[in-house]
Amino acid sequence: MSGYDIKKAIEQSTSNFWSESYGQIYPILQELVRQGLARRRAAPAGARERQLYSITGKGRRELRRWLAQPTVPGGVRNESLLKLFFGRESGAATHRREAERLRRDAVTAAAHLGELRALLEANASEPDAPYWLITLRFGELQSRAQLQWLDEALALFDELDKGERQRTTRRTRRRS
Amino acid sequence: MSGYDIKKAIEQSTSNFWSESYGQIYPILQELVRQGLARRRAAPAGARERQLYSITGKGRRELRRWLAQPTVPGGVRNESLLKLFFGRESGAATHRREAERLRRDAVTAAAHLGELRALLEANASEPDAPYWLITLRFGELQSRAQLQWLDEALALFDELDKGERQRTTRRTRRRS
């Protein structure tokens, strides 16, 4: 594939657990060629400049070696949750709006997973299919958990907002 | 708090969605002081060198400003899933062992969330409690989804491994 194709393929099939930028892809492809892990050839026909890369035997051995290594869990970071942790500094209404936005995004993401499932099930005979499906399944379960949490969070913010409004109203009434 | 305390507090209360290393914490605290967002004083009594930091008015304003800004979602990266995506290159038995390891970690993490819930519920009167609880709730739902997925994955790997073994046996029988 070309660097461009790789980016598109990642976005299409693994977007729920992996992403890469061009700034990573192009230099890395060159490095892989330099190390003899990939080879590069110019696209045969066509007018546009296209550099097609393919894996070498050495590259595949290195891939297998890497795949066999257990993953060391890296640090987690969820900025939305960190902001919520200090949530009392803002108002509940602000959190509600933000949660609504996140919910819309989550619904869009869930729809994308649905499309991907249809696509994978149409190609169920593909020998890689079971592995692709189990990574997709992770996305589905995570997506479901995310949506449930957002609903609970929305309910909480409504509750908190009501409390805040009451306090404000009472204070106003007392003042007037 | 001191840099050391901050690290401990993060590990204890927000480990399911945030982490920091000393290499971040100490330089950033100095930078915050330089910008007038925090102030630093040496620990009053005691023999050990302790530098205590507290937020300034300016710092709190900056915190509020940051909290009000909507989060821009960064690129997702789950190395375990990426390895699974190319899972056919390895054997199903390898994935099974790895999944078992992940499951043990997930159970440990779930237990930690349970402790944290008990701690938070004991301090339910704390005005920040609702916000802390909703971030914890995220961890719980995510943890549950993770465990369910691992169970499904384990079942799949058993199935795939059975298939692989049968093919090997048949081939061996034919050869002998």
Place this chain on the structure above:
DNA sequence: AAGACCATGTAACAGGTTACATGATTAT
């Protein structure tokens, strides 16, 4: 006395994003 933990910090490095630069081709 040894080992664990408290406590602060720095330097080197790795990993990654964003913005920029360039130009061809295709669709409206």
Place this chain on the structure above:
DNA sequence: ATAATCATGTAACCTGTTACATGGTCTT
């Protein structure tokens, strides 16, 4: 024509981890 998309690449920058260095204190 013009906008979108195809296609490749670089440079500057930011963020973050790991490993190292140092020394005090507490527990066994």
